[in-house]
Amino acid sequence: MNMTVSLPEIMTLPIMQETEVLSGKKVLHKKEVEWVSVIEMPVENFVRENEFVLSTGIGLGESHEDLLHFVKDVYESGASALAFATGRHLFDIPEEVRFYAEQKQFVLFEINWEVRFSDVIHCCMDKINDSKEEDLKQSEETQQQLLEVVLQGGNLSDVARFVNRHLNTPVMIVDQKGKVKGKSGIDKDMLENWTIQPTEKESDIGMDQHPLRSRIEEISIKGTTGWRMKIQSGNMEQGELIVFCSETGEDMDFSLLEHAVTASALAFVKENAVKETEIRLKDDFILSLANGEYGSKDRLVSRGKLLGYNLALPYVCIIGKVDNLEELYQKNSKGFSSYEHWFESMIYYVSEEILYAGETVERKVMTTAQENQLTIFLEMEYSVNLEPVQQFLDLVERRISMLFPGIMVTWGIGKSDDGFYAFNENYEKALTALDIGSKQKGPGSRIDYDETKINRLLQSLSKDKEVKDITMDTLAPLLSYDENRQMDLIGTFTAYHQNSGNVSQTARQLNLHRQSLLYRLRKIESLTQLSLMNPDDVFLLDLTIKIYSLGLRDT
Structure with missing residues (x-):
């Protein structure tokens, strides 16, 4: 919300009609007034930014140097303008003071001594308060319009279009993963080059003290400057609102952007709620298909059609x-x-x-x-x-x-x-x-x-009690030895069998010395009482290992 009025607006007040502008006419339209005060020497830290300062110049009429120092202090404080009441303590403004003010593009006014400062302050503050009330009214209207956009069925692109229409700048709304959910005024190149590159520090955007300013971060998309604001609902981050404007951000309407962020959060919540309901209905339907719980074929086709599925x-x-x-x-x-x-x-x-x-x-x-x-x-x-x-x-x-x-x-x-x-x-x-x-x-x-x-056949065999007993009797010594010694004799036999009993190939595959492999093979024979030279014994060992790995390992 704009908490200031411009100096030209102040100048339109009847009480300011006879005021003379001594310097800074070129920048008059750029100056904003947030407060009016009366200050005499010393200035120190009693003047703040955007302040319209009134002074009688008391004690400064005899020393041009002191007067110039006073003007410098007021200028450096960030004041919007300084007005001297001439005719009592100060009769005119020296040329060197005017020259300094013009050099700095600092606005100096001259007010007739007869004009009471209290009347000036009263009129200016009425103008500022009227402006605040008007801005508040406009802000509330903007908020209502944005909420109606969402509540009447609008989506995130509608919110983006609203912001684009009011700021005349490209707008994009993305979700947590950076996926574009809404946009307006975004050209094809910008969309294709969508990459976020946050700056290392928060950007100092304009002079507005709106609380949203601290939550804005500067980004760059292939050299195009933009500003992004996080969109949150509750404690959950939903996405970001991104606007592209001048590098200083002077054309930002923080009040509009704050309401746009709120409306976007509502749109995300609404979209998520609709999507969650749709997903839940589809999940239930697909699970009923998987589990065979769908009744007649006609009812199945009808339900599928409602959810957008063609089951034919x-x-x-x-x-x-x-x-x-x-x-x-x-x-x-x-x-x-x-x-x-x-x-x-x-x-x-x-x-x-x-x-x-x-x-x-x-x-x-x-x-x-x-x-x-x-x-x-x-x-x-x-x-x-x-x-x-x-x-x-x-x-x-x-x-x-x-x-x-x-x-x-x-x-x-x-x-x-x-x-x-x-x-x-x-x-x-x-x-x-x-x-x-x-x-x-x-x-x-x-x-x-x-x-x-073949694996299904082996799984089926593993359910037979006698097959299960034979399998476990055959492999129990190997399983126990592997567990205690970490030797992996079962893996050793599997590799040996896959290599058709070739010791050299198996040793290379297992990264073992030949003698180490032979030791393991002899250990397999001694534990199982089976001979690796006997085809039937090899077949039994291979079969029981496959049955165990497919059907009995986790039992």
Whole structure:
């Protein structure tokens, strides 16, 4: 809010009609008045910025040097203007004083002695108070207009357009991650070059004492100067309002910007509430698809249509599990009040990138997230070719890696023969593929259900009691030895078998001396009472290790 009036406005007051301007006429229109005071020698620290100073010049009429020193002190205090009442203590203003004031572009007035200072102060303060009341009224009207923009269905772009219309300067509103949510007057080049480069210190913008000034930070977008203000609701940061104007910020209307920040916060809250409701409805629907809890096909199609989903298409199910959540949180926790707050934000942006990837490959996508698991139903071709799925996941991983460097996701893919209305079947297949892929290939892998036939067979075998007993009897000595000696005999045998019993190749793979490897192989034989030269014994050992790793390791 403007807390001042201009000197030309002061000069229009009837009591100031006979006032003569002695210096500073060129800058008169730039000077603002916040207060009026009467000051005599000494000045010291009794004068502040934007003050209109009145003086009789008492004690200064006989010494031009003292008068010049007085004018200098008032000028250096930051006063807007100085008016001398001439005719009693001071009869005229010496030429050297006028020359100094003109050099400094400092406004000097001469007032007739007959004019009472109390009347001048009264008239000026009435003018200032009237201006404050008018500014307050305009501020309240602006606030109401901005709130109505949001409450009547407007979005962040509407808020940006309102600010642009009043300030005639480009405006952009971004969320926490810097994603543009609203803009007005922003050209294509500026949008493409959107990079924030904060200065090292807060900018001193203009002379306005509005409290918002301390929260404004200077930025640069490819050399274009702008000013950004944080948008918050409660204790949560929602984003930033950015305006582009002069490097001094003189054309800023702080009151308007404060109300724009408030309206933007309301728009973010409203947008988030709508989005959360939509997400919750979609999440519930997708989970019902995955769990097979959707009743008749007609009802399923009807519900899907209301949510913008076309279910008359074949879909493949993809399930992703984020394997390193804690590590990611430690790297990206800055600015978040808790793990839950960060996790919600992370899942939101990952989901956004999944939808973006779907648009890029021109396929319908349905996605939801539960804990650290992402469930995706991706529109599929009528053929069994899964190459588009791999391309889709390549794009998803590339995009989310840019947002969260180091993120590791394991994917399981499930698809029935035709894919039509087989959501639950595809989900169960993808879940099985994810489980097997995590155990067999480890974090960050991808596996299709059709690639897991032998592993599913082994998992099925692991549920048989006799198979379980044979497996544990065979491997118990190795497991116990590995636990006590940290030798990894099971890993040693697996590498040896994968290398077809070639000792040299296995030693190189395990980075072991040949004799050390031979010692381990003999230890395996002595503990299991099986011979690595006997094909049946080797088969038994290999089979039991695979069954254990796929079905019994975590039991």
